[in-house]
Amino acid sequence: MENIVIIGNGIAGITAARHIRKNSDKKITVVSAETDYFFSRTALMYIYMGHMKFEHTQPYENWFWKKNRIDLVKAFVTQVNHEDKKLVLQDGNTINYDKLIIATGSKPNKFGWPGQDLPGVQGLYSKQDLDQLEANAPDNKTCKRAVIVGGGLIGIEMAEMLRSRKIPVTFLVRENSFWNGVLPSGESQMINEHILEHHIDLRLETNLVEILADENGRAKAVTTDKGDTIECTVVGLTAGVSPNIDFLKESGIAIGRGVKVNRFLETNIPDIYAIGDCAEQHEGIGQRRPIEAVWYTGRMMGETVAQTICGNKIEYKPGHWFNSAKFLDLEYQTYGWVFSEQNKKENEQHFHWRHATEKICVTIAFDKDSKQFLGINTFGIRMRHEIFNRWLSEKRDINHIMEFLKDANFDPEFFAAYENEIISKFNSEFGTHITPKKKSWKRIFSNA
Amino acid sequence: MKAIKNIGLVIFLIGLGIFTALPLIGTFKLDQSTFDKIVAEKRIKSELFITDITKNVVGKEFQGMQSISPLVSAAIENANTQHVKNKEYKKKIYTKPSDMATLIGKRSGNGFIANNKGTMWFLTFGLGIIGALLFIIPNVILLGKKGIKNDGIYHESATNKGWVAWLVFIFLVGFYLILYFKSEYATNWTYLVDPISESLSGNPAGHWFVYGFMYCVIMTVMAIRMYIKYRHNMYQMVRTTSVLFFQIVFAFLIPEIMVRLQMPYYDFKNAFPLDYDFFFSWNLKQLLNSGGIGLFILVWGIVLTLVVVPVMVYFFGKRWYCSWVCGCGGLAETLGDPYRQHSSKSLFSWKIERWLIHGVLLFAVVMTGMTLYSFFAETSTVLGIKTQSIQNTYSLAIGSIFAGVIGTGFYPIFGNRVWCRFGCPLAAYLGFVQRFKSRFRITTNGGQCISCGNCSTYCEQGIDVRAYAQKGENIVRSSCVGCGVCSAVCPRGVLKLENGPLEGRINPTEVLLGNDVDLMELTNKK
Ligand SMILES: Cc1cc2nc3c(=O)[nH]c(=O)nc-3n(C[C@H](O)[C@H](O)[C@H](O)COP(=O)(O)OP(=O)(O)OC[C@H]3O[C@@H](n4cnc5c(N)ncnc54)[C@H](O)[C@@H]3O)c2cc1C
Numbered sequence: 001m002e003n004i005v006i007i008g009n010g011i012a013g014i015t016a017a018r019h020i021r022k023n024s025d026k027k028i029t030v031v032s033a034e035t036d037y038f039f040s041r042t043a044l045m046y047i048y049m050g051h052m053k054f055e056h057t058q059p060y061e062n063w064f065w066k067k068n069r070i071d072l073v074k075a076f077v078t079q080v081n082h083e084d085k086k087l088v089l090q091d092g093n094t095i096n097y098d099k100l101i102i103a104t105g106s107k108p109n110k111f112g113w114p115g116q117d118l119p120g121v122q123g124l125y126s127k128q129d130l131d132q133l134e135a136n137a138p139d140n141k142t143c144k145r146a147v148i149v150g151g152g153l154i155g156i157e158m159a160e161m162l163r164s165r166k167i168p169v170t171f172l173v174r175e176n177s178f179w180n181g182v183l184p185s186g187e188s189q190m191i192n193e194h195i196l197e198h199h200i201d202l203r204l205e206t207n208l209v210e211i212l213a214d215e216n217g218r219a220k221a222v223t224t225d226k227g228d229t230i231e232c233t234v235v236g237l238t239a240g241v242s243p244n245i246d247f248l249k250e251s252g253i254a255i256g257r258g259v260k261v262n263r264f265l266e267t268n269i270p271d272i273y274a275i276g277d278c279a280e281q282h283e284g285i286g287q288r289r290p291i292e293a294v295w296y297t298g299r300m301m302g303e304t305v306a307q308t309i310c311g312n313k314i315e316y317k318p319g320h321w322f323n324s325a326k327f328l329d330l331e332y333q334t335y336g337w338v339f340s341e342q343n344k345k346e347n348e349q350h351f352h353w354r355h356a357t358e359k360i361c362v363t364i365a366f367d368k369d370s371k372q373f374l375g376i377n378t379f380g381i382r383m384r385h386e387i388f389n390r391w392l393s394e395k396r397d398i399n400h401i402m403e404f405l406k407d408a409n410f411d412p413e414f415f416a417a418y419e420n421e422i423i424s425k426f427n428s429e430f431g432t433h434i435t436p437k438k439k440s441w442k443r444i445f446s447n448a
Numbered sequence: 449m450k451a452i453k454n455i456g457l458v459i460f461l462i463g464l465g466i467f468t469a470l471p472l473i474g475t476f477k478l479d480q481s482t483f484d485k486i487v488a489e490k491r492i493k494s495e496l497f498i499t500d501i502t503k504n505v506v507g508k509e510f511q512g513m514q515s516i517s518p519l520v521s522a523a524i525e526n527a528n529t530q531h532v533k534n535k536e537y538k539k540k541i542y543t544k545p546s547d548m549a550t551l552i553g554k555r556s557g558n559g560f561i562a563n564n565k566g567t568m569w570f571l572t573f574g575l576g577i578i579g580a581l582l583f584i585i586p587n588v589i590l591l592g593k594k595g596i597k598n599d600g601i602y603h604e605s606a607t608n609k610g611w612v613a614w615l616v617f618i619f620l621v622g623f624y625l626i627l628y629f630k631s632e633y634a635t636n637w638t639y640l641v642d643p644i645s646e647s648l649s650g651n652p653a654g655h656w657f658v659y660g661f662m663y664c665v666i667m668t669v670m671a672i673r674m675y676i677k678y679r680h681n682m683y684q685m686v687r688t689t690s691v692l693f694f695q696i697v698f699a700f701l702i703p704e705i706m707v708r709l710q711m712p713y714y715d716f717k718n719a720f721p722l723d724y725d726f727f728f729s730w731n732l733k734q735l736l737n738s739g740g741i742g743l744f745i746l747v748w749g750i751v752l753t754l755v756v757v758p759v760m761v762y763f764f765g766k767r768w769y770c771s772w773v774c775g776c777g778g779l780a781e782t783l784g785d786p787y788r789q790h791s792s793k794s795l796f797s798w799k800i801e802r803w804l805i806h807g808v809l810l811f812a813v814v815m816t817g818m819t820l821y822s823f824f825a826e827t828s829t830v831l832g833i834k835t836q837s838i839q840n841t842y843s844l845a846i847g848s849i850f851a852g853v854i855g856t857g858f859y860p861i862f863g864n865r866v867w868c869r870f871g872c873p874l875a876a877y878l879g880f881v882q883r884f885k886s887r888f889r890i891t892t893n894g895g896q897c898i899s900c901g902n903c904s905t906y907c908e909q910g911i912d913v914r915a916y917a918q919k920g921e922n923i924v925r926s927s928c929v930g931c932g933v934c935s936a937v938c939p940r941g942v943l944k945l946e947n948g949p950l951e952g953r954i955n956p957t958e959v960l961l962g963n964d965v966d967l968m969e970l971t972n973k974k
């Protein structure tokens with residue numbers, strides 16, 4: 001029986017394990033150092049905020065693994081020896097494999113800031129980081145202020161977490177508007193406003209210079225490139241993540257920023273694959289980046305590599321880009337590509353609509369010349385993945401999207417609908433006369 | 449704002465404290481003339497009982513029901529033992545001791561409480577309502593911006609099975625035990641609402657009126673909490689309004705008014721088999737003797753269960769009943785909302801659920817079959833089993849203990865839908881329709897799920913919603929009551945309750961939307 005070993009029990013490794021089990025009878029072992037069982041990293045914030053307990057973030061009950069004959073080993077792999085096809089663990093034990101999947105995820109970036117390793121300074125990636133935050137910032141008496149460095153998705157989550165315990169938060173963001181390397185300006189601006197509404201001290205275009213220690217060696221303040229010194233008890237470093245692959249440096253496996261893989265998710269060494277956050281494509285697929293540290297990518301790669309390992313060799317071909325996030329109270333979804341002003345190409349044109357009073361907005365990207373629909377960002381309106389996926393595959397033009405926009409709405413029943421408003425703004429901006437079609441179940445479910 | 453909340457809490461606790469003390473205090477004195485009336489009304493022929501009560505109770509002043517109740521019980525028991533011994537069966541008293549004590553208690557209260565009903569109402573219900581509202585309303589500001597506000601649920605004693613939760617548990621269980629089994633201790637409570645009862649039905653309040661009134665008050669106050677908590681979510685607002693309307697109008701007002709109009713007491717939305725005694729012979733006889741309206745109720749009751757319920761479930765799912773109309777559901781969705789996270793999501797509890805709820809349905813159907821057979825065949829036994837004893841067992845075990853004591857009492861520990869999930873025979877019936885022939889489903893939005901677990905955690909019916917969502921599958925489960933909270937708490941907009949064509953409603957998938965199209969076709973077709 002072929003012996004498949006997976007390093008990392010995150011979404012990538014576990015999806016691979018589950019699909020290999022579905023399609024084969026191979027021996028499966030998952031080695032991971034962080035927790036006994038798979039949990040949802042994306043839910044870490046909700047534990048601190050008291051929405052859930054840790055156990056709720058585990059998608060499978062504990063008996064699941066034994067029943068599905070997926071062996072779990074809690075250990076840290078220090079070395080991969082591909083000549084003997086074995087792993088060396090921190091405790092000195094070894095594990096042999098026939099095929100190896102590396103799915104070791106990411107670690108928070110640290111850019112060599114002075115004081116970045118002081119007690120009280122931390123990232124937010126692992127369960128251990130969460131426990132540490134609980135110790136560093138249990139309430140606003142222990143933690144008088146927190147400074148968060150890095151305006152990305154994890155940064156804003158961390159700010160929300162701390163605010164849930166009424167801890168004052170200063171948020172240092174390098175850009176001149178929140179996440180505007182990714183979001184178009186209208187959206188980015190709306191989030192700036194929303195961050196301030198949540199009483200977060202947002203400092204745009206501000207970089208961390210140094211973290212200062214008190215007499216006990218704990219972080220007590222940060223200084224910024226604006227010349228400010230901000231007193232604080234906790235510093236959150238959330239300036240992105242990078243692949244967690246230090247243990248592979250001398251293994252002979254080709255690495256760049258991540259583990260280099262081809263479209264079959266194979267590394268340069270036969271029988272070794274890499275998936276999830278830690279995998280780096282030689283070249284980005286379509287408009288994607290070579291490393292995609294998102295949940296869905298890990299899951300899709302897991303699905304794909306399982307096919308290959310079970311004898312049905314398949315290229316990794318992610319479909320249309322989609323993603324979602326939540327910025328404090330604002331839900332965000334995206335389908336296809338909408339680029340920020342900084343990154344958008346010559347031919348990409350945007351239509352933007354924002355509600356007069358509520359924090360709701362939509363940006364639709366389309367080709368200036370052909371009018372082909374390229375992508376949509378929505379804030380505060382949920383959209384149907386299936387419909388946008390279909391429209392992207394069918395290369396529909398923007399007028400079609402507008403006409404049938406109601407089919408794509410995925411908000412709960414009785415919610416106010418904004419399609420009419422959106423479309424009339426579009427009509428007046430582009431001189432069109434589109435009348436929205438009523439939602440049709442038939443269309444929604446046709447060839448879905 | 450915090451201060452207002454705290455003041456509210458104190459006022460609420462004072463009201464609750466007085467309410468809780470009432471069963472054990474108050475002055476009672478039974479006059480000879482009142483007792484004579486009771487004897488006449490109840491057609492009591494036992495001179496032993498009459499002498500006993502006349503000697504030991506009449507004319508004396510008692511403090512608290514606990515000092516009279518044992519005397520009444522003892523009087524009945526002694527008299528009955530003696531009569532059975534002497535084979536004087538005609539003299540035997542069939543009224544239960546607790547009911548007799550309730551009757552005597554109600555007619556003999558004459559202290560401060562019985563004489564100051566309005567004041568006492570204010571000190572209990574009034575303070576409770578004012579305090580609760582002061583506690584709840586500041587949340588409009590304290591909760592901040594619109595959105596899901598579940599912060600701290602697992603940090604607080606009340607919502608995380610801490611000591612507060614256990615106190616609430618003890619209080620609720622105690623309350624139901626009094627209500628179902630020791631109603632004489634509810635006597636003082638009935639005084640509080642006598643004026644209200646008299647203005648509606650014309651009769652003084654019994655303990656069931658207290659319950660009905662309290663039910664409405666609690667639901668209203670807790671509905672205000674729902675309105676504030678889910679003020680960004682129109683589905684929750686509309687649903688809460690609906691369930692509140694049906695409770696106040698259909699379950700509370702209409703039946704009382706019908707009594708005033710000399711019609712049978714009937715809740716038009718309470719469908720068999722939840723309304724398990726609908727076909728009991730006393731009810732059938734009452735309906736058949738009530739002329740046109742009785743007949744109408746009889747036909748409506750049957751049509752409701754056989755036609756209205758399944759047809760509506762076909763179009764809208766069982767939510768139209770369980771979380772939009774039903775009283776049990778109404779309490780669960782208002783008073784019970786803070787506890788929804790406690791329903792177990794394990795596969796094991798799902799197994800128990802299926803055995804129990806279908807067992808209760810079977811029990812209800814068999815009991816009703818026996819009841820109807822007995823009614824039409826005019827016999828009291830079926831295959832040698834006494835119909836009455838089966839009915840009594842059901843009433844006690846299911847109607848009182850399961851639905852009441854466990855169903856509501858266990859809210860703070862096992863979640864707010866214990867009865868609806870594990871016990872309600874109507875829910876089981878609706879569930880079959882929903883699972884096999886309904887347009888309702890919770891649609892999963894392609895590949896957007898991040899397996900965070902909020903949906904499963906806040907599912908009051910213990911459905912592991914995430915197990916479906918993370919596979920890209922729609923949720924089609926018989927137990928789903930369509931409360932819509934999974935959809936509300938999902939941070940990624942993955943879930944939508946909707947009614948659509950049957951085809952494609954259940955959509956097993958292996959590879960989620962978003963991955964390569966060939967791969968999806970390959971594995972999903974297999
Ligand atoms: C707070 C937070 C919120 C996020 N929210 C979102 C979101 O909303 N949407 C989204 O798309 N993405 C989100 N992400 C990103 C997403 O969680 C990751 O992309 C995803 O979890 C990566 O999965 P993975 O399986 O590749 O790696 P991981 O989940 O990191 O799993 C790798 C595992 O391998 C273990 N490991 C590493 N090295 C070794 C070794 N040498 N020996 C043994 N074990 C080892 C690690 O300890 C870890 O447990 C979020 C991330 C964080 C931190």
Ligand code: SF4
Binds near residue numbers: 903937
């Ligand atoms: S709440 Fe939403 S994202 Fe989270 S597990 Fe449920 S469906 Fe998935």
